[in-house]
Amino acid sequence: MSTLSYALSDSATMVRRQLKHMRRYPSLTLQLAGLPVVMLLMFVYVFGGTLGDGLGAGSGGRGEYADYVTPGVLLMAVAAVAQGTAISAAMDMTEGIVARFRTMAIARVSVLTGHVVGALVQTFLAAAVALAVALGIGFRPDAGPVEWVAAAGVLAMFAFALTWLSVALGMVARSVESASNLPMPLMLLPFLGSGFVPTDSMPAGLRWFAEYQPFTPVIETLRGLLLGSGIGNSGIVSLAWSAGIALLSYGWAKRRYNRQA
Amino acid sequence: MTANPISSATATAADAARRNRPQPALSVTGLRKSYGDHVVLDGVDLTVAEGTIFSLLGPNGAGKTTMVQILSTLVRPDAGEIRVAGHDVARQPDEVRAAIGVTGQFSAVDRLLTGEENLLLMADLHHLGRRAGRRRAEELLERFDLVAVARKIAATYSGGMRRRLDLAMTLVGDPRIIFLDEPTTGLDPRSRRDVWQNIRTLVAGGVTVFLTTQYLDEADHLADRIALLDRGKLVAEGTPDELKRRIPGGHVRLQFADAGELDLAAHALDAAVRDDDALTLRVPHDGGVHALRALLARLDDASIEVANLTVHTPDLDDVFFALTGKAGTDHEKEPVR
Numbered sequence: 118m119s120t121l122s123y124a125l126s127d128s129a130t131m132v133r134r135q136l137k138h139m140r141r142y143p144s145l146t147l148q149l150a151g152l153p154v155v156m157l158l159m160f161v162y163v164f165g166g167t168l169g170d171g172l173g174a175g176s177g178g179r180g181e182y183a184d185y186v187t188p189g190v191l192l193m194a195v196a197a198v199a200q201g202t203a204i205s206a207a208m209d210m211t212e213g214i215v216a217r218f219r220t221m222a223i224a225r226v227s228v229l230t231g232h233v234v235g236a237l238v239q240t241f242l243a244a245a246v247a248l249a250v251a252l253g254i255g256f257r258p259d260a261g262p263v264e265w266v267a268a269a270g271v272l273a274m275f276a277f278a279l280t281w282l283s284v285a286l287g288m289v290a291r292s293v294e295s296a297s298n299l300p301m302p303l304m305l306l307p308f309l310g311s312g313f314v315p316t317d318s319m320p321a322g323l324r325w326f327a328e329y330q331p332f333t334p335v336i337e338t339l340r341g342l343l344l345g346s347g348i349g350n351s352g353i354v355s356l357a358w359s360a361g362i363a364l365l366s367y368g369w370a371k372r373r374y375n376r377q378a
Numbered sequence: 379m380t381a382n383p384i385s386s387a388t389a390t391a392a393d394a395a396r397r398n399r400p401q402p403a404l405s406v407t408g409l410r411k412s413y414g415d416h417v418v419l420d421g422v423d424l425t426v427a428e429g430t431i432f433s434l435l436g437p438n439g440a441g442k443t444t445m446v447q448i449l450s451t452l453v454r455p456d457a458g459e460i461r462v463a464g465h466d467v468a469r470q471p472d473e474v475r476a477a478i479g480v481t482g483q484f485s486a487v488d489r490l491l492t493g494e495e496n497l498l499l500m501a502d503l504h505h506l507g508r509r510a511g512r513r514r515a516e517e518l519l520e521r522f523d524l525v526a527v528a529r530k531i532a533a534t535y536s537g538g539m540r541r542r543l544d545l546a547m548t549l550v551g552d553p554r555i556i557f558l559d560e561p562t563t564g565l566d567p568r569s570r571r572d573v574w575q576n577i578r579t580l581v582a583g584g585v586t587v588f589l590t591t592q593y594l595d596e597a598d599h600l601a602d603r604i605a606l607l608d609r610g611k612l613v614a615e616g617t618p619d620e621l622k623r624r625i626p627g628g629h630v631r632l633q634f635a636d637a638g639e640l641d642l643a644a645h646a647l648d649a650a651v652r653d654d655d656a657l658t659l660r661v662p663h664d665g666g667v668h669a670l671r672a673l674l675a676r677l678d679d680a681s682i683e684v685a686n687l688t689v690h691t692p693d694l695d696d697v698f699f700a701l702t703g704k705a706g707t708d709h710e711k712e713p714v715r
Contacts, residue, residue, distance in 0.1 A: 123505065130502040138490050141531070213486035217547070220450045222475035223503050 124224035131231025138205075139235060149201050150243040153194040154250050160186050160313060161254055168314065183255040188339035189312025190251065192332055194243035195276045196303040199283040202236040206287030207296030226371050229284050236280040237273060244272060259345035268342040271355055275335045278359040279303065281366035288373035306332040311340075331358035401464050403428045403555050403586035404449065409458030411444055418444045420610035422458070426603075428554075431577065431587040433601035435594065435698070440607045442590035443483060446559045449588065450480045463555055479553030483560045485540045486547070489533040493524050493543050496532060500550035518546040522576065538569030545576060555586045562596060574600060594698060606701055613701045621697045630663045630673060633686035646680040647673070663689065 139146050160168070161183050169182030209215055209232070218228055248256075260268065283300045290296035307313065309326060310333035316324050327333060334354040341348030404426040411419040418441045426432040436442050447453040449462055451471040460467040463477035480486070487496050497518055501511030519528050522542040527535065532543060541561065548556060558577070562570040577600055581587055591597055597604045598618050605615040614621060632650075634640045634657045643659055644652050650659040663669060670689065677684060 126505065127503060130499065133502075134488065134491070134499055137495065141490055212489070213482060213484045214488045216452065216482055216484075217480065217486035218503075219452055220475055220478065220480040221503055221551070222472045 120224075124227065127224040127227035128230040128234070131227045132234045135231045135235030136238065139239065145201055145205070146239055146242065149197045149239055150194070150246045152197045153190045153243060153247040156193050157186065157190045157247055157250055158254070160190075171318070172315065180255045180257070183251060184257060184344055185340075186313060187248070187251040187256045187258075188336045188343060189307050189310075190247050191244050191272060191339060192275075192307045192312060192336055193304070194247050195240055195272065195279055196300075196307060198236050198240045198243055198276065199279040199303050200297065200300045201239065202232055202280050203283035203287040203290070203296045203300045204293060206232045206284045207290045207293045210288065211293065225375060229370055229374055232284050232287075233277065233280045236283075237276055240272070240276040240280075241269075258343040260343045264342040264345075268339050271335060271338050271342070271352070274359040274363075275331075275355065278362035278366065281363050281370060285366045285370035285373060288370055306330060307336070311336050331355075331362065334358065401428075401461075402426055403430075403463060404432075404588060405459075405461045406449075407459045409445075409448065409460060410456045411441075411448060411453070412456060417610050419448075419455075422607075422610070422612055424605055424612065424615065426586060426588060428586050429581065429584050430602040431581055431589060431600050433597040433604045434588070434590045434607055435592070435597045435604055436590075436607035437592060441610045442592075442607060443559055445607070446480070446482070446557050446588070446590060450478055450557050451475055476551075477553060478555045478557060479548035479551060480557045481541075481544050481548045481559065481561055483563065485544050487532045487535075487540055487543050490531065492529050492531055493535070493539075494519065494528040496543060496547055497550060500547045504551040506550075514550055518549060522546045523572075538565055538572065541565060541569065541573060542576070545573070549580075553585070555588065556580060558587060558589045560590055560592065562591070562593065570596075606698065608701070614697070624697060624700075628663050629690050630661045630670065631688045631690060632659045632661065632677075632684050633657055634659075635683060635685045639683055639685075642680060643677065643682045643684075646676055646682060657685075 161179060165179040165182040165186070169179055169185070170177040172181055172185055206229070209228070215228060219225070252258075283303070286299040287296045290299055309323070310316065310330055311327065312332065316327040316333065319327055334351040335358070337351040338348050338355045340346065341351065402425045404424070406422055406424045409419050409422040410417075422445070424432075434442050434445060444453065448455045449460065449467065451467055451474050454468070462474045465473040465477070467474055488499065491499065494515055497515035498511055501514055506514060519525050522545065524539065524543060524546065527539060532540060535543065545558075545561070561577070562573050565573065574596070577587060577589070587600075589597075589600060601618065603615065603617055604621060606613045606621075614624065616624075632643065634643060637654065637657065640652060640654070640657050640659065644650060647659065647661055650661045652659050661673065663673070
């Protein structure tokens with residue numbers, strides 16, 4: 118076998134390890150899947166009536182808001198899983214097993230790849246649950262098969278980038294506690310973007326930030342694809358952000374992991 | 379300072395043997411490592427012949443773990459030429475990794491997986507293939523007496539079971555050289571014996587073992603050669619017997635009922651060292667029965683009453699004490715993690 122196929126088979130082994138961990142201790146996955154659902158229900162039922170009217174489009178009200186907020190909630194799922202990944206990566210680094218991996222002739226980055234792919238699986242589980250609940254409470258997407266596949270692709274791409282970032286943060290963290298705090302801003306970014314209210318309702322400084330931070334183009338792309346509105350250049354911008362974050366974070370995480378004392 | 383050859387005769391014999399042998403399993407020259415101002419290893423040289431057990435003995439904080447970390451490619455040395463299984467640790471780390479197995483001080487098992495899954499994980503990472511991997515896992519579960527708990531999660535294992543699983547995982551890839559960093563620390567006496575037995579079996583199969591320990595009896599029981607590490611330097615190296623011969627630790631300790639008897643005895647035995655507080659005499663002694671009988675005869679002739687007698691033969695503790703000025707097992711260092 119060549120070096121590349123060894124790297125692939127080692128990564129696959131590490132992904133299997135990660136999936137076993139998830140199956141054996143499902144509580145973290147359940148918790149990660151639960152958070153976006155709670156957000157969805159809270160925003161649609163508590164704030165949705167008022168916020169929906171404020172959107173100033175269509176019929177307004179709760180149904181309108183369910184349509185608006187669902188893409189933002191999907192991104193909450195991505196951010197929540199990213200946070201969980203930082204914790205589990207940091208925890209893993211404290212385990213003796215990782216020291217053993219380092220003394221073995223295996224593709225080094227495969228340990229991290231295992232975390233990232235495991236996180237992608239969690240993201241899709243969490244997003245699927247959130248989507249199912251959204252459909253149940255009035256989310257009415259207007260997307261054909263092509264749009265659904267494209268939306269899944271955009272979500273996967275962004276989740277991939279953010280989980281590499283959180284794996285890097287997990288490597289940087291000096292303790293498991295700080296690993297759980299470092300990615301905290303990721304949870305706030307959907308709020309400080311177009312996830313829950315349109316950015317043009319925000320004051321100038323905040324609006325500027327909201328429009329140029331990476332979550333907004335991704336949310337806009339999902340919204341456009343699922344609800345049949347245009348996506349403008351959001352798709353390209355999302356792609357650029359995802360690729361940039363993924364590349365930098367991958368390099369960062371790898372360097373941190375390989376760093377020897 | 380480097381390890382002094384015990385005697386020049388054995389050194390030349392060893393040199394001759396080295397010329398004939400293809401290559402040692404491990405060779406270390408001028409190894410140095412410091413963390414900031416703290417010098418951990420200060421010019422260590424050593425050679426380990428293939429198929430032998432080499433024990434690095436030293437108190438906590440002597441640098442044993444750092445040594446293992448450097449030899450197993452986990453930590454980069456500041457200076458020194460280190461070859462493991464013929465490969466340079468700095469330039470060919472992957473070749474080194476393919477030849478070694480490491481069981482560290484802290485258990486290197488995945489606690490969320492079962493014993494069997496841990497072994498299969500290792501088999502996958504060694505690219506053994508499905509069927510060969512299963513066979514290897516079964517064989518090792520059997521050999522390390524883990525069949526009954528094979529399907530239980532490693533987090534539920536006892537310390538001894540976890541250590542056995544750890545060793546079994548190290549063996550999955552058939553390493554030629556095995557590093558064991560304090561493999562029995564924290565184990566109960568029975569589990570220690572089990573681990574010792576397993577280590578001996580390994581070497582019978584031609585594997586080289588590099589073992590660190592702070593237990594003198596462990597090194598004495600297992601090792602072909604022992605090196606004493608103290609504050610980053612090797613202070614002695616040799617077979618257990620050679621090391622014991624280096625110090626004249628053998629003596630007979632005589633205790634007396636009162637100071638009068640002690641005085642009489644001190645007069646009768648000129649080479650003795652007296653301790654007035656404990657009312658004892660320490661008489662140099664080689665451990666032989668004849669010398670002991672002669673000693674007792676002399677005391678009888680002088681009609682001296684001995685209250686208590688103990689014969690002390692030198693052990694590695696004496697060696698350790700003589701060479702480092704402190705006892706072999708000290709627990710000053712703070713626990714790590």
